[in-house]
Amino acid sequence: MSSTKEVAARLREAFNSGKTRTAEFRLKQLKAMLNLMKENEGALLEALKKDLRKPNFESIISEVLFTKNEIVCAINNLTEWMKPEYVEKTLVTKLDTCFIKKEPFGVALIIGPWNYPIQLVLTPFIGAVAAGNCAILKPSEVSPNSSQLLSELLPKYLDKDCFAVVCGGVKETTELLEEKFDYIFFTGGTHVGKIIMTAAAKHLTPVSLELGGKNPCYVDKSCDINNTAHRIAWARFLNMGQTCIAPDYVLCTKAVREELVPALINCLEEFYGKNPQESEDLGRIINEKHFNRLKALLSSGKVAVGGQTDEKDKYIAPTVLVDVKETDPVMQEEIFGPILPIVDVENIDEAIAFMNRHEKPLALYVYSTDNKVVKDVLERTSSGGFCSNDCIMQMTLFSLPFGGVGDSGMGMYHGRFSFDTFSHKRACMLRSAGMEKISALRYPPYGSHNLSMIEWTREIKEKGSVCCIM
Numbered sequence: 410m411s412s413t414k415e416v417a418a419r420l421r422e423a424f425n426s427g428k429t430r431t432a433e434f435r436l437k438q439l440k441a442m443l444n445l446m447k448e449n450e451g452a453l454l455e456a457l458k459k460d461l462r463k464p465n466f467e468s469i470i471s472e473v474l475f476t477k478n479e480i481v482c483a484i485n486n487l488t489e490w491m492k493p494e495y496v497e498k499t500l501v502t503k504l505d506t507c508f509i510k511k512e513p514f515g516v517a518l519i520i521g522p523w524n525y526p527i528q529l530v531l532t533p534f535i536g537a538v539a540a541g542n543c544a545i546l547k548p549s550e551v552s553p554n555s556s557q558l559l560s561e562l563l564p565k566y567l568d569k570d571c572f573a574v575v576c577g578g579v580k581e582t583t584e585l586l587e588e589k590f591d592y593i594f595f596t597g598g599t600h601v602g603k604i605i606m607t608a609a610a611k612h613l614t615p616v617s618l619e620l621g622g623k624n625p626c627y628v629d630k631s632c633d634i635n636n637t638a639h640r641i642a643w644a645r646f647l648n649m650g651q652t653c654i655a656p657d658y659v660l661c662t663k664a665v666r667e668e669l670v671p672a673l674i675n676c677l678e679e680f681y682g683k684n685p686q687e688s689e690d691l692g693r694i695i696n697e698k699h700f701n702r703l704k705a706l707l708s709s710g711k712v713a714v715g716g717q718t719d720e721k722d723k724y725i726a727p728t729v730l731v732d733v734k735e736t737d738p739v740m741q742e743e744i745f746g747p748i749l750p751i752v753d754v755e756n757i758d759e760a761i762a763f764m765n766r767h768e769k770p771l772a773l774y775v776y777s778t779d780n781k782v783v784k785d786v787l788e789r790t791s792s793g794g795f796c797s798n799d800c801i802m803q804m805t806l807f808s809l810p811f812g813g814v815g816d817s818g819m820g821m822y823h824g825r826f827s828f829d830t831f832s833h834k835r836a837c838m839l840r841s842a843g844m845e846k847i848s849a850l851r852y853p854p855y856g857s858h859n860l861s862m863i864e865w866t867r868e869i870k871e872k873g874s875v876c877c878i879m
């Protein structure tokens with residue numbers, strides 16, 4: 410087996426050869442990736458089942474179909490994305506060709522988490538390939554079946570000199586981080602994100618950090634309570650609650666809570682039957698460590714529904730907690746499991762103040778049919794993404810950027826945003842070799858006549874004034 414050093418050196422050499430720079434090469438790799446997804450769907454679903462007992466329905470919509478659509482989006486738009494962007498010019502540069510060239514950074518490192526172990530490694534990878542980079546993928550050791558499958562499949566389909574999968578955990582990632590990469594794209598927890606950024610800083614490597622946090626969900630009295638309960642329950646319990654943009658907790662008044670809780674209870678029975686443990690449509694907690702962490706959180710507040718656990722099956726019933734206080738353990742960390750605490754607030758102002766007392770989340774949700782309420786929450790809070798009257802759906806649009814802000818991360822991707830993330834925007838000016846009389850104005854010996862000429866040609870006038878050059 411080659412060492413991480415050798416793998417990084419091989420990719421560096423391939424990048425320096427220039428082979429990834431052409432649109433033909435990139436398209437060929439993207440098409441190969443699409444074939445990988447199409448020809449191995451069964452194996453991918455099986456690996457996801459082994460790692461998370463993910464229902465096929467969820468694996469298809471959130472991993473396989475999502476990734477295939479990202480690939481097709483890149484294939485369909487690559488030529489357009491790669492085009493140079495011609496920019497506005499000044500009087501002095503009128504005869505020059507001035508443009509932004511999208512160039513690959515070089516060799517990228519993509520580190521992924523375990524909760525959507527295929528999608529969250531391959532989606533940024535699609536952006537890296539489309540932008541002409543070489544890349545090492547480091548999937549999570551916590552989802553070993555999916556990671557192993559990726560490491561077997563990728564070299565069968567893609568150029569082995571340009572792309573590699575390195576499996577392993579902290580030790581292997583730490584070794585990788587000692588190498589100098591040209592871009593690091595990390596998806597995972599906020600704590601590890603800081604470790605990644607510190608390591609990247611040693612080499613001045615730019616990073617995207619796709620992190621987690623607690624996503625608030627305000628439910629207003631004007632909402633349609635039945636639809637709201639369905640949408641929240643689907644988003645919270647999808648993938649057994651292990652979704653970075655799931656609603657982490659609900660804020661509502663006591664009166665709304667009294668209607669919402671029975672609606673959630675009905676909805677859970679509708680979704681998963683009388684005994685959710687027997688449902689084929691519910692995944693499992695990834696491992697014992699997370700099972701024990703989540704079980705301890707069940708002691709916060711009072712269980713309104715759920716609360717049952719089975720350690721051998723890594724099962725925790727979809728649970729709604731009420732009478733939860735801001736200081737309870739369940740409110741101190743990202744839950745990342747099938748538990749939905751409801752915290753009572755007096756009104757919208759208190760809900761907004763609550764959200765703003767905590768770190769900026771990856772997603773923020775509000776349920777209300779009153780546009781004023783939706784607008785109020787949108788205008789007075791901050792988060793990576795926002796959705797009203799639903800959860801998670803904001804990430805299904807490739808035309809919207811996906812990423813965090815503050816503690817939930819930095820940088821964005823999906824669709825064109827992925828291509829832009831992995832592209833250096835090179836400022837290019839192809840200058841005319843002539844027109845020396847104009848150039849000579851800036852040479853010493855400096856004179857006041859030349860200065861006023863330069864001021865006249867270069868000064869940017871405020872909008873509305875007589876002459877506006879830029």
Ligand code: NAD
Binds near residue numbers: 597599
């Ligand atoms: P994690 O941070 O523990 O691990 C992510 C990756 O980092 C893994 O590949 C792991 O091997 C590596 N890693 C772990 N510890 C490391 C260390 N000390 N040094 C170097 N590398 C290390 O995250 P996780 O448990 O796999 O995933 C859950 C977290 O990820 C949650 O917080 C969730 O919100 C977040 N997440 C965010 C997004 C997003 O798009 N923003 C998506 C999914 C998950």
